[in-house]
Amino acid sequence: LYLHIDPQSRIPPCPNYERGFCRLGPDCPKRHVRRTMCELYLSGFCPKGRECPNVHPKWSYTESIRIRAKGEK
Amino acid sequence: PITQVDLDSLEDKPWRKPGADITDYFNYGFDEFSWTTYCLRQDKLRDEYDTNKLRTQMMQ
Amino acid sequence: PITQVDLDSLEDKPWRKPGADITDYFNYGFDEFSWTTYCLRQDKLRDEYDTNKLRTQMMQ
Ligand SMILES: [Zn+2]
Ligand SMILES: [Zn+2]
Structure with a gap:
């Protein structure tokens, strides 16, 4: 049974890419799944929650998902 | 499009x-x-914007 | 938090x-x-609309 599972699906999804950006791009060892963000959630609130067909990406303050700012190394 | 849900x-x-x-x-x-x-x-920002726009139009 | 991005x-x-x-x-x-x-x-919304901060502002 397990032989039929796509080997790709065993690679965990990349949490940075799930947030929106991963600086490793194609070199990332984790899976980058292209998805669509919910417009309402982007504006701030969507009443559908987990039932929404589009993604409500979770945010957390992480340096690794920032594009380098002025003066930063 | 509706962007804000009340x-x-x-x-x-x-x-x-x-x-x-x-x-x-x-x-x-x-x-x-x-x-x-x-x-x-x-809403307040939009109202102020609309009011200003209206005022400008009325003065023309 | 970063405020200026170049x-x-x-x-x-x-x-x-x-x-x-x-x-x-x-x-x-x-x-x-x-x-x-x-x-x-x-960054901006999380800072500006922090509920504790809003409540403090309203009490002033
Ligand atoms: Zn990644
Ligand atoms: Zn949604």
Whole structure:
């Protein structure tokens, strides 16, 4: 049974890419799944929650998902 | 397109249920209180903009 | 939190290289500009609409 599972699906999804950006791009060892963000959630609130067909990406303050700012190394 | 949902228009508030994760519903760290405040301020900005636009048009 | 972002200061923009696929780096149709705007919006709204902060402001 397990032989039929796509080997790709065993690679965990990349949490940075799930947030929106991963600086490793194609070199990332984790899976980058292209998805669509919910417009309402982007504006701030969507009443559908987990039932929404589009993604409500979770945010957390992480340096690794920032594009380098002025003066930063 | 509708970009803001009025919380008062919703009969069901599933994020209030025990075990619910508010971040499934609200982005940017909003909760009911801060989201309402934000919407009111947005409306205010739009109203001011519309009023100014109207004023300019009327003076022409 | 970062308030000023200068995209040109980023030396390595691998998604700009010939043959690169921007969707390998950015999800949800973001590009470097919209992504930066989104990050700044997260910072700004989380700071401005912090419920404790709002309540303190109202009590003043
Ligand atoms: Zn990744
Ligand atoms: Zn949604």
